[in-house]
Amino acid sequence: MDRAYPRRVRHWTAAIVWALLGVSGAQAQREDGSTLQAMPRNGAEITLDGVIDEAIWESVPRATGMVERRPDPGAAAPLDSSIQILFDRESLWVATCNEIGEGEVPRAAERTRDSANIFSDDTAILKFDVRHDQRNTVGFGVNPAGAQIDFIAIDRGRTFRREYDAVWEAAVHVGDDEWCVEWRIPTAALGLAPTEGPRVLGFNYTRDHNLRQATYDWQPMPVELGPASAHYYGELQGLRDMASGRPLTLIPYALAGLGSENEAQWPARSPWELRIGGDAQMRLGEDVWGEMTLWTDFAQVDLDDAVLNLGRFPLFLPERRPFFLSGLDIFGFGTPGANQLFFSRRIGLNDDGDAVPMYGGLKVYGRTGNLSLGLLHVYTGDPHTAWGVARARVNVGEGSYVGAMATLAAPLEGERPAYSAGADFLVEAAAGRLTLAGFAASTLNDELEGETEAEGRAYQSGIATALNARWRGTRWRPYASFRWTDERFDPRVGFLRRGDVATAESGVRYLHRVNTLGLEYLAMSASGSLALRGDFERRLGYSTGVSWEADWRNGWRMELGLSLAEDEVEESFELVPNVEVLPGIYQPRQVEARVSRNRQNNPSLSAGYSYTDGFYGGFAHRADGEITFNLGALWRWSNRVSWAAFELPGDRWRKTFAYGGRLTIAPNTSLFMDAGTQLDSANERVDVLGRLRWRYRSGSDLFVVYRMRHRYGELDEIDPPAEWEHRITLKWTFRTDLML
Numbered sequence: 087m088d089r090a091y092p093r094r095v096r097h098w099t100a101a102i103v104w105a106l107l108g109v110s111g112a113q114a115q116r117e118d119g120s121t122l123q124a125m126p127r128n129g130a131e132i133t134l135d136g137v138i139d140e141a142i143w144e145s146v147p148r149a150t151g152m153v154e155r156r157p158d159p160g161a162a163a164p165l166d167s168s169i170q171i172l173f174d175r176e177s178l179w180v181a182t183c184n185e186i187g188e189g190e191v192p193r194a195a196e197r198t199r200d201s202a203n204i205f206s207d208d209t210a211i212l213k214f215d216v217r218h219d220q221r222n223t224v225g226f227g228v229n230p231a232g233a234q235i236d237f238i239a240i241d242r243g244r245t246f247r248r249e250y251d252a253v254w255e256a257a258v259h260v261g262d263d264e265w266c267v268e269w270r271i272p273t274a275a276l277g278l279a280p281t282e283g284p285r286v287l288g289f290n291y292t293r294d295h296n297l298r299q300a301t302y303d304w305q306p307m308p309v310e311l312g313p314a315s316a317h318y319y320g321e322l323q324g325l326r327d328m329a330s331g332r333p334l335t336l337i338p339y340a341l342a343g344l345g346s347e348n349e350a351q352w353p354a355r356s357p358w359e360l361r362i363g364g365d366a367q368m369r370l371g372e373d374v375w376g377e378m379t380l381w382t383d384f385a386q387v388d389l390d391d392a393v394l395n396l397g398r399f400p401l402f403l404p405e406r407r408p409f410f411l412s413g414l415d416i417f418g419f420g421t422p423g424a425n426q427l428f429f430s431r432r433i434g435l436n437d438d439g440d441a442v443p444m445y446g447g448l449k450v451y452g453r454t455g456n457l458s459l460g461l462l463h464v465y466t467g468d469p470h471t472a473w474g475v476a477r478a479r480v481n482v483g484e485g486s487y488v489g490a491m492a493t494l495a496a497p498l499e500g501e502r503p504a505y506s507a508g509a510d511f512l513v514e515a516a517a518g519r520l521t522l523a524g525f526a527a528s529t530l531n532d533e534l535e536g537e538t539e540a541e542g543r544a545y546q547s548g549i550a551t552a553l554n555a556r557w558r559g560t561r562w563r564p565y566a567s568f569r570w571t572d573e574r575f576d577p578r579v580g581f582l583r584r585g586d587v588a589t590a591e592s593g594v595r596y597l598h599r600v601n602t603l604g605l606e607y608l609a610m611s612a613s614g615s616l617a618l619r620g621d622f623e624r625r626l627g628y629s630t631g632v633s634w635e636a637d638w639r640n641g642w643r644m645e646l647g648l649s650l651a652e653d654e655v656e657e658s659f660e661l662v663p664n665v666e667v668l669p670g671i672y673q674p675r676q677v678e679a680r681v682s683r684n685r686q687n688n689p690s691l692s693a694g695y696s697y698t699d700g701f702y703g704g705f706a707h708r709a710d711g712e713i714t715f716n717l718g719a720l721w722r723w724s725n726r727v728s729w730a731a732f733e734l735p736g737d738r739w740r741k742t743f744a745y746g747g748r749l750t751i752a753p754n755t756s757l758f759m760d761a762g763t764q765l766d767s768a769n770e771r772v773d774v775l776g777r778l779r780w781r782y783r784s785g786s787d788l789f790v791v792y793r794m795r796h797r798y799g800e801l802d803e804i805d806p807p808a809e810w811e812h813r814i815t816l817k818w819t820f821r822t823d824l825m826l
C-alpha cells in the first residue's frame with residue numbers, strides 16, 4: 087500500500103494535467119474554415135458607400151458561419167455575417183454584411199469617434215494579428231450610424247487602448263434584411279512592414295448584436311479569454327507584395343488660449359497662450375517606428391473620473407494622452423495599478439493631474455525578429471526634468487517573453503538623477519489559459535543622509551519583485567500572486583501603491599452557465615491576502631472575502647459580497663481635509679451589494695452600497711451610482727455619483743460627495759460637443775470641461791475647449807488658491823500622410 091499510493095497519486099496527477107492540457111489544446115486546434123482567402127484588387131474601381139455592388143466582389147471568396155461567444159458559447163449564431171477581402175499594395179478593402187432579424191432596427195446610438203459606447207450598439211469589428219504571432223491585435227469597429235473606433239489590444243487583451251487613432255475609411259448601408267460596411271484599411275493603419283512575396287495575417291471578425299445582448303465571432307473564441315485572444319484567430323491568406331515605401335505622418339498644430347490671471351500659463355506666465363507644435367511618426371526600419379513631439383499639448387484630454395479616495399494609498403488613473411500610447415506592447419513593465427517601473431502619467435502631469443510644460447519628446451520602438459525594443463526621452467519644465475526609458479523584450483514561443491527595462495528621471499537643478507532597472511518575464515501555456523508572470527527591479531535615488539544638505543547626500547537603493555500565476559478555465563479560474571518591495575524602493579518614473587510591504591494574494595472564481603429563469607450564468611468567488619512588513623518581521627494585515635454573482639440574458643446583474651480584514655496603520659494620515667486617522671490596528675468588516683444593467687440597454691445603470699463596521703475604528707456607509715440615457719439618436723447624458731458618510735472615534739459624523747456628469751451632442755460622426763462637470767466635496771472643488779471637436783478630414787481636428795475650476799469653502803489664509811480659474815483654448819491639427 088505504501089508503494090501503491092504514490093504511484094496512484096502520480097497516475098491521477100498525470101491524468102489531470104493531460105486532461106487540462108487536452109481540453110485547452112482541443113480548443114486551440116484550427117478547424118476547417120479557419121482561413122479566408124484575400125484576392126488582389128487589380129485596379130478595380132470601388133466606391134466606398136456600403137453597397138456591395140461592384141462586380142469584383144462577385145469573384146471574392148466569402149467567409150460565413152458566425153459562432154456565439156455569448157450568451158451561448160459555441161452555438162451557431164441565429165443571424166449570420168459574411169466577410170470578403172481584397173488587397174492592393176497600399177490597403178485592404180473589406181466588405182462585411184450582417185443579417186437583420188425580422189422587425190429589427192439595428193441600434194446606432196453612438197456617433198462620436200473612439201467612444202467605448204459603440205460596443206453597446208450593433209457593431210462590426212475587424213481584428214488583425216498583424217505580426218501573426220498570436221500576441222497583439224489591431225482592431226477597427228463601425229456601427230450602423232457610421233461611428234468609428236480603432237484600438238490596440240496588447241498581450242492577448244491584458245492591455246486595451248482605444249486612443250489608437252489611425253486613418254482609415256468605412257461606409258455603411260442599412261437595408262431591409264442586412265446592414266453592410268465597406269472598409270479601406272491602409273497598411274500604415276495596420277502598421278504593416280513592407281514585404282515582397284506572400285504574407286499571412288491573423289484575422290477575426292466580431293459582431294455585437296445589441297437587440298439580443300449577444301456577440302458572434304467568425305472564429306470561435308472562449309468567452310473566458312476575452313475578445314482579443316489572438317491565439318484563436320483564423321488566418322487571412324493570399325496577401326502579397328504589400329506596404330511599399332516608408333510612411334511618414336506629420337500632425338502639426340496651432341493653439342491659442344486665454345485664461346484668467348490666476349490661471350497663468352507657461353512659458354510666459356501670462357493669461358495669454360500662443361503656441362505651435364506637432365507630432366511626427368515614421369517607419370525607420372522594417373518594423374521599427376520613430377515618433378517625435380514638440381511643444382506637446384493635451385487640450386483635448388478628458389477629465390478623469392470623479393472618485394472618492396477614502397484610503398491612504400494613491401489612486402491609479404489611466405493614461406489618456408496619445409503620444410504615450412503607441413508602442414504599449416513594448417513599454418509595459420510591472421503590475422498595473424500596484425507596482426510599475428514606468429508609468430507615463432508621471433511625465434507632463436503633476437500630482438493633481440494638471441499639465442506642466444512638455445517641451446518635446448522622442449520615441450523609437452519596434453521589433454526585429456524576436457527582439458522588441460523601445461526608447462523614450464522627454465523633456466519637461468516646472469521643474470525642468472529629463473525623462474528616459476529603455477526597454478527590450480525577447481519573444482519566446484507563442485505569447486511568452488523575457489525582458490529588461492531601465493528608466494531615468496534627471497532634474498536639471500537640485501536633486502541628482504534617479505535611476506531604476508529591472509527584468510521581467512511572461513510565460514503562457516495551454517492555449518493562453520495558463521499565465522505565469524514576474525519581475526525584479528531596483529531603484530537608485532538621491533536622498534539626504536542627514537536632516538540638512540550640509541550633512542551630505544547619498545544614493546539609496548531599493549528592491550522590488552513580484553510573481554503572478556493565473557488559470558482561466560471554462561468554470562474554474564484560480565489565481566495567486568506575491569509582491570514585495572523594501573522601504574527604499576521608489577520608482578520616480580513609475581507607480582507604487584504601497585512600499586515596504588510583502589503581499590501574498592490568492593483566490594478562485596467558479597462560473598456555472600445556466601439556461602433557466604432567464605439566467606446566463608451564476609458565479610462564486612473567494613479570495614484572501616496577507617500583508618507583512620518588507621523585512622517580514624511583522625504582520626501588517628490580512629483580508630478574506632466571498633462574493634456571489636448572477637447574470638441574466640437581458641443584461642441585468644446582481645452581486646453580493648462579504649469580507650473581513652485587519653489593517654495596521656503605522657503613520658497617521660489625512661483621510662479627507664481636516665480628518666486624521668491615527669496609527670493603530672483596525673479590523674473592518676464589510677457587506678456590499680450591487681445591481682447593474684449593461685450598456686446595451688437604454689438607460690444603462692449601476693448602483694452599489696456597502697457598509698463597513700470597524701472603518702478605522704468607526705463605521706462608514708458608501709453608495710455609488712451611474713446612469714446613462716440615450717436621448718434619441720443625437721444626445722447622450724451620463725451621470726456618476728459617489729457618496730460616503732462615516733464617523734471615526736472622537737469625531738463627528740461626516741459626509742463626502744463626488745459627482746461627474748457629461749452631456750454629449752453629436753449631429754453626425756464628424757462633429758460632436760460635450761460638457762462635463764465634476765464636483766469633489768472632499769477637496770471643495772468643482773471642475774467644468776466644455777469641448778467641441780470637428781474632424782474636418784481624416785486624422786485632422788478642430789478643438790474648442792473651455793475649462794473652469796472653482797474652489798470653495800475655507801481657503802488657505804497664508805497662500806490662498808485662486809477661487810476661480812478659467813481657460814478657453816482653440817486648437818487646430820492637420821494630419822498629412824506621406825510615403826517616402
